[in-house]
Amino acid sequence: MQQALEGSQAIAKTVAQCRPQVVAAYPITPQTHIVENISKLIADGVLDCEMVSVESEFSAASVVLGAVAAGSRSYTATSSQGLLLMAEVLYNIAGMRLPMVLTCANRAVSAPISIWNDHQDSMAVRDAGWIQLYCSSNQEAVDTTVQAFRISERTELPVMVCVDGFTLTHTLEIIDLPEQKQVDAFLPSFHFSRTLDPQQPITLGTLVTPDYFTEIRHAHHRAMLKAADEIVAADKDWQAISGRASGGLIREEGAKHADTAILAIGSVLGTLREAMAQYEGEKIKLLTLRCFRPFPEDELRRMCKGVKKLIVLERALSPGAGGIIGAEVRAALSRMAQPPEVYNYAAGLGGRDMPLDLLERILKASSKPARDAFSIFDVQLQKLPAGER
Amino acid sequence: MIEIRIHGRGGQGNVVAAYLLAIAASDSGLQCQAFPAFGAERRGAPVVAFVRIAEVPISRRNQVLHPAYLIIQDQTLLHEPGLTDGLLPGGAILLNSTRSSDEMSKQLGKPTVTLPATAMALETVSKDVPNVPLLSAFLTLTGLLPHKSLVHALEQRFKGEVLEKNKQLVELAADRVPAGLWKEDRLAASA
């Protein structure tokens, strides 16, 4: 049903429709509206769920870990500092192959402290072994949340749904909320084989010696790679029920035989998409990277065949190295016979607004050979003392 | 697409105003988008929110740099530098003020309509929240949406006596400004 809703509110309603039995909540801007909305649904008797208001995000992650291990569909949401505080437990959840969904309302990471949107937080935990899906609109956030529970439960891998903090969570727009019966048709009741049950006692989280560790890691890596199929299937199956596609692994839009492509993730795609209108008829296309983990190498190489120039625009960086997505893209493309030339920029750090003319400026900047493999596109050097520029 | 920027102070319902206008637009079958310029706000601090209304789905998500209209919820904000920056040529300002439209148009150098929204709100709902009278007046001036859309939006957020009083406020403010003064085919214009 189409409604004008704030992003967080829509996400909270959708989570409720997925019938979690346990939700752990700890406040952090800009995710807080999600857990507040869930609290209200519980207080009003709409959602029957154990809401555990924990004392820190570390405990929030630990609570959902315990809840899933005990056999309940569980959910939590966080951002930035909270995600990092959970980090130890995130690795633990993934390593134990526990299915759950976490919404990360993407926010910059301190220091300096910032409450505004960038992707440093979820990028910081990209190696934790979680599936990471990035949403470019609130509609995608809602649809991806539903899909996430199924993907997670079928692959026995936890799923992080990344939604730009403020830019999406606090934006009110028209969203088509799923109906309960649609969600019920798509998402069966929670089933997980390795639960803690006195009737069939099992031991979880054991010490593993060098004799077995490698094999367990291999199995995890392989499961992550295979999850790509499940991610594509979930998108297709949900589209059949809801009528809406969410972008699979990578969405391609624009010229069919483009020689220039721009790859980006998150809400900036909305602005880039509109800016693309002025390049109608030109050989440019837009690539929306939705699935970052597992990294869709094959799909990326397929979409870059014949592309001469690929611009990777991201909202995070690894200080001392450069772009994070850029580095992974370059690695994937190095296996092509004729890979495109890659230009890698970061912009919008710490919530800096990404204006409509960004696309034009990026295309202009990449019309000449890049001096550096990576640069922060919108840095205003005059704000810094001379020695630091 | 029409882009609107709403300036207020924390506690005056700045974000709520943006959301109400957007919800009213969706009630009328239009596409909408509303969000605050995200500051760490406290009561009294200057805050800004943005609204976009269009007939087709809205894709861009950047902050509104070139609004067609400004709604200013607090005239003390006029001291802020750059408050009216970016207003499109031919754009107009709705200002919560007890001074006259002519006087403020001259002072701001841009077409301005004033409304004593605070006094109206205090009288009707006993709270200093000028956004409902301002939104109602905005709809009268632009003819953008029917007032009943605004009422439907209010029904989603309020109930009981508070809702009834707010509905009265919508009616009260609707007649206080010249109808259709800013009516033009602005939906076709884009920033």
Added chain:
Amino acid sequence: MTTPSETIEIKDIERLRAIEPRFRGLESGHRACQGCGEALGARLVLQAAGPDVVVANATGCLEVFSTPWPQSAWRVPWIHSVFENAAAVASGIEAALKAQGRQSKVLAFGGDGGTFDIGFQAVSGMLERNHNVLYVCFDNEAYMNTGIQRSSSTPHAARTTTSPPGKARMGKRHLKKDLVSIIAAHHVPYAASTSVAYPADLRKKVRRAIDIEGPTFLLVHCPCPLGWGHDGALTIEIARLAVQTGLFPIIELERGEVTEVMPLHKPRPVVDYLKTQGRFRHLFSDDPRALEEREHLQALADHNISTYGLAIDHADPLDSEEADTVRRGGLVS
């Protein structure tokens, strides 16, 4: 009054006190809401503590409203790291100063979120290791900076956005965590509760704590007009009512034993306090659960009065300030 252009040697404490008896450690111009109890609390603490301190501050309102880059309201050395580690950072600073033979006193500041909840572990560790740090918790009873969510310090039945009243619930389900007892169990040399409604008491306790070499703890009750739902002009009056009802007892402990209390000659009924705040408004509806909760809160207050021996059958002769009345304008109504 010193002007910023004058340089005063910090060692010259006595002269400094004579020139500016109340040190302005937190300068005006910060971005707190009107009537902010925490801003008042921090100002009073630094007035009494003086300039020779180093402050480690947890994430929260105080840190956010006082340090918007490139400005700062702090006239003392001050560091903010993350939400949960103020006590741990303070421990580190203390260790370094000790190693360097420096005398400055280390203060750790945290809200109730950063002290009762996410920073609890670090507080306990700091107290257990006996660091020479004064930890001050500015208790406004919820996560205010993120928009009013419940913490373990939120009083029972209070409304917050994560403990909203509704069909299934009447506000916060659980009781306010008895942090003072937990601190007491660490057997620190000195711990106390105080309130921004009693500035002389607060400043006296700060000076006492600072003079002690070892871990000390102050719990400062700070109303939050926005979060509690009251006019900013009523902050002091409401803080005073919290004390006068017995809901927020003012006590001092040494090595785990209660040594002093602020007695209540005529305790006020809790409803006098509850009715002043929007966060308790649902306790005054016709809902039968509302009466139950009011009685529950009264029982909690009565329990405090009995536990800490706050009842006194005559006006307190030590109460020279007549702290439980308002000097100008008579009794709090």
